[in-house]
Amino acid sequence: MALLEVKNLDVHYGVIQAIKNISFEVNEGEIVTLIGANGAGKTTTMQSIMGLIHPSHGEIYYNGQKINGIPSHKIVKLGMTQVPEGRRIFSELTVYENLLMGAYTRNDKDGIEKDFKDIYALFPRLEERKNQIAGTLSGGEQQMLAMGRAIMSKPKLLMLDEPSMGLSPLLVDQVFEIIKHFHEIGTTILLVEQNANKSLAISDRAYVLENGKIVLTGTGKELLASEEIKKAYLGG
Amino acid sequence: MEIIMTIINGLSIGGTYAMIALGYTMVYGIAKMLNFAHGDIIMVGGYTIVLFFPISPIIGVIASVIFCVTVGIVVEKSAYKPLRGASPLAVLITAIGVSKLLQSSAQIFLGSEPRGITFNFGNIQIGSVSISVLTLITILCSVAVMVALTLFVKYTKTGRAMIAVSEDRGAAQLMGINVNFIIMITFIIGSALAAIAGVFLVFKVQDVGTTFGAMPGIKAFAAAVIGGIGSIPGAMVGGLVLGFIEAICGMVPALSPYTDAIEFAILIIVLLVKPTGFLGKKRREKV
Ligand SMILES: Nc1ncnc2c1ncn2[C@@H]1O[C@H](COP(=O)(O)OP(=O)(O)O)[C@@H](O)[C@H]1O
Numbered sequence: 001m002a003l004l005e006v007k008n009l010d011v012h013y014g015v016i017q018a019i020k021n022i023s024f025e026v027n028e029g030e031i032v033t034l035i036g037a038n039g040a041g042k043t044t045t046m047q048s049i050m051g052l053i054h055p056s057h058g059e060i061y062y063n064g065q066k067i068n069g070i071p072s073h074k075i076v077k078l079g080m081t082q083v084p085e086g087r088r089i090f091s092e093l094t095v096y097e098n099l100l101m102g103a104y105t106r107n108d109k110d111g112i113e114k115d116f117k118d119i120y121a122l123f124p125r126l127e128e129r130k131n132q133i134a135g136t137l138s139g140g141e142q143q144m145l146a147m148g149r150a151i152m153s154k155p156k157l158l159m160l161d162e163p164s165m166g167l168s169p170l171l172v173d174q175v176f177e178i179i180k181h182f183h184e185i186g187t188t189i190l191l192v193e194q195n196a197n198k199s200l201a202i203s204d205r206a207y208v209l210e211n212g213k214i215v216l217t218g219t220g221k222e223l224l225a226s227e228e229i230k231k232a233y234l235g236g
Numbered sequence: 237m238e239i240i241m242t243i244i245n246g247l248s249i250g251g252t253y254a255m256i257a258l259g260y261t262m263v264y265g266i267a268k269m270l271n272f273a274h275g276d277i278i279m280v281g282g283y284t285i286v287l288f289f290p291i292s293p294i295i296g297v298i299a300s301v302i303f304c305v306t307v308g309i310v311v312e313k314s315a316y317k318p319l320r321g322a323s324p325l326a327v328l329i330t331a332i333g334v335s336k337l338l339q340s341s342a343q344i345f346l347g348s349e350p351r352g353i354t355f356n357f358g359n360i361q362i363g364s365v366s367i368s369v370l371t372l373i374t375i376l377c378s379v380a381v382m383v384a385l386t387l388f389v390k391y392t393k394t395g396r397a398m399i400a401v402s403e404d405r406g407a408a409q410l411m412g413i414n415v416n417f418i419i420m421i422t423f424i425i426g427s428a429l430a431a432i433a434g435v436f437l438v439f440k441v442q443d444v445g446t447t448f449g450a451m452p453g454i455k456a457f458a459a460a461v462i463g464g465i466g467s468i469p470g471a472m473v474g475g476l477v478l479g480f481i482e483a484i485c486g487m488v489p490a491l492s493p494y495t496d497a498i499e500f501a502i503l504i505i506v507l508l509v510k511p512t513g514f515l516g517k518k519r520r521e522k523v
Pocket residue numbers: 013016018036037038039040041042043044045
């Protein structure tokens with residue numbers, strides 16, 4: 001059984017249909033990527049899964065349980081969360097308080113303490129700046145904070161919406177290293193990217209989204225080798 | 237001596253405005269709506285203390301807080317919650333309707349004659365200045381409330397969640413925060429503060445009518461805007477600014493007839509010079 005299963009999803013903004021009957025799944029332990037150009041419907045799909053947007057048709061299952069219709073905060077409690085597009089850290093809170101917000105659903109004090117240590121080990125910059133107001137961090141640091149904050153909820157399924165957007169090549173590499181690390185510690189990953197090269201390289205499987213439809217699917221390797229993908233997304 | 241009296245009066249009037257302004261600003265920041273009926277919660281609190289005061293002053297205060305909080309919860313659940321995500325105009329009109337409903341209900345149940353209590357707290361003499369005990373209690377209480385609220389927001393999980401929701405509701409939901417619960421807590425705190433302010437105002441003016449909350453409500457709303465609506469320290473600053481203007485005008489006979497005009501002129505000037513208020517920020521709205 002898939003950990004996440006999206007079935008025949010339609011999403012409308014008013015009369016405009018942004019998502020047209022898409023279906024895909026993410027199995028436990030996988031890294032799955034949705035790639036697609038700007039406006040393809042990636043963010044809409046991600047927000048629909050989290051219940052932030054309500055689909056007009058279709059079903060979403062997590063661990064076999066239907067989750068569309070459930071309020072977002074309850075979906076988070078089930079064990080999934082998202083690093084949203086554009087980071088969206090809480091700029092008025094400190095770095096430490098942002099990470100604490102990530103642990104909002106948890107009550108295991110010792111576990112939270114330990115996860116703080118792990119996160120500070122992974123992102124020494126965040127520890128140096130733990131008492132700094134998060135709005136004053138650089139873009140790269142904010143992305144690290146958004147990722148750290150999400151992992152503080154100890155999700156089984158972590159979704160990341162264009163985590164490499166707007167970052168320098170060095171930081172992009174770092175982001176992908178961290179995604180791999182999260183995967184190694186047992187987190188299933190659903191990634192949304194325009195950076196097809198790097199994301200396909202770490203993905204077990206991927207789906208290509210165009211104008212709200214899935215037009216291609218395969219393993220990361222297959223898609224990396226595919227002529228269509230090379231033309232459309234890999235600049236060759 | 238005049239200066240000391242002005243400062244004390246400014247703190248007392250400003251503290252009362254600040255307590256009311258906090259309700260406006262927190263509801264605006266967190267629920268993204270102007271709660272036009274907030275001033276009428278002051279009226280509800282005022283009537284409650286008048287009715288319960290003969291039993292016992294303490295019971296009167298407690299009853300005011302409990303009754304205002306109950307009304308706040310019922311209004312939020314029945315009138316505002318169903319409109320979550322509706323257009324701001326629909327919400328604003330509903331809030332005006334709730335305001336009228338509360339005023340009319342008071343008139344139906346309690347009649348249109350103002351009700352009053354007279355209670356003399358007495359004065360205490362500090363050096364050559366004689367200060368009313370009511371004024372001192374008002375200052376102490378509003379300072380305590382502001383300190384407690386600041387600590388609550390900064391150091392509790394629920395308080396931080398309030399900041400998170402006010403900054404980015406969608407991201408807050410991704411943390412597992414139940415936005416409806418946080419909005420409810422906000423209404424509870426705002427109504428409790430309005431009740432306390434209502435009690436102090438009743439002791440001061442000694443008469444409660446159905447529009448008792450209108451003027452302090454508008455003034456406190458102006459205070460919230462001056463301080464930067466949505467900002468908790470802003471509401472405190474804005475309240476104190478208006479309180480001091482009122483205290484100064486009260487000391488200068490030539491100015492005192494124009495107190496309200498001066499206060500609203502200051503509001504307009506602040507809005508022209510700094511549209512976001514002293515401590516307000518430009519906000520981006522996100523899903
Ligand atoms: N809030 C919105 N209102 C109306 N249309 C929207 C809204 N958000 C996105 N869209 C439209 O839906 C389509 C998909 O957008 P989005 O999911 O953000 O794409 P992506 O994340 O792949 O760039 C686009 O055509 C976009 O213009």
